[in-house]
Amino acid sequence: MSALAAAAAARLGRRLVDCAPLGGGELSRLVRIRLDDGREAVVKDGPDPPAEAAMLDAIRRAGAPAPAVLAAEAAFLVIECLPADGREADADLGRAVARLHAATGPAYGWAQDYAFGPVAIGNGWSEDWPVFWGERRLLCHGPHLDPALARRVEALAAALPDRLPARPRPALLHGDLWAGNVLCAGGRVSGLIDPACAYGHAEADLAMLALFGRPGPAFHAAYGEAEPGFAERRPIYQLWPALVHLRLFGAGYRGLVEGLLAAAGA
Structure with missing residues (x-):
């Protein structure tokens, strides 16, 4: 997990300050990272991160909410960290x-x-x-x-x-x-x-x-x-x-x- 976080931070050109695994990823690993510039992001692997990035971009272009893609490599996807409080919407x-x-x-x-x-x-x-x-x-x-x-x-x-x-x-x-x-x-x-x-x-x-x-x-x-x-x-x-x-x-x-x-x- 730390290797995934470190690779994502390096891809963004920043130093990794902290990382923590996230639940909910039944089919992929998920980790939240914090960078030395204060930003947070979510990193995940999966069957095809570049393909998932293209899908998220398509959703955003349609005007529906989706996390912005910060980086997409063959081994991982980095997306913005979105707020979530579970309230009905x-x-x-x-x-x-x-x-x-x-x-x-x-x-x-x-x-x-x-x-x-x-x-x-x-x-x-x-x-x-x-x-x-x-x-x-x-x-x-x-x-x-x-x-x-x-x-x-x-x-x-x-x-x-x-x-x-x-x-x-x-x-x-x-x-x-x-x-x-x-x-x-x-x-x-x-x-x-x-x-x-x-x-x-x-x-x-x-x-x-x-x-x-x-x-x-x-x-x-x-x-x-x-x-x-x-x-x-x-x-x-x-x-x-x-x-x-x-x-x-x-x-x-x-x-x-x-x-x-x-x-x-x-």
Whole structure:
């Protein structure tokens, strides 16, 4: 950990005064550093720090809050240290996510692949949203599932042309939007962190946000009304993060996967 901190300080051209590990990094190491000029920053490693830096920059360009990137190397990312007090900020989160989703991409996907730790996130570009979601977010897990579960995922993927819109507006997605990746202070969102960006149907982010806890009415009032049929599509979009959790953390998430498959009619 100290080696990571020292390397980051050297990259910024300053002397490291202090460092301390930060919690919450299940898939990467996180450390807060203090430099000899008084600045503080957060350093993290991960599957592809330069790719994460590009995603954070895309979020900021969209007008949504995200930490500024101070440095990005193959081995680590250095970002500004943002305030966080845990106070509720549902209304501001609704406004922030609406600004994020207002940014539009050229097609569905992202310019490069990414990963959640050892779980690859295949991207590339597609003009067909159900094909993208089926191939890049669902079927890709098949080789890592037992045959019975894989068959249910395959059946759902085959039905997606009838279940998902073919050409929704390709909104900028955070890609891993849950409460742990939303920093709040003073009733405002100070930053969206740990993205896995792609362009796609905005509902994918909204479904993820509701998977491990639901934002309150203030979020929905600020973000806007859901599209007709969202309740039926929500488990299809929630299945991707559930499958990722199953692969990362084991059988404790199988029940969640099976429940979402059932809710999606598979």
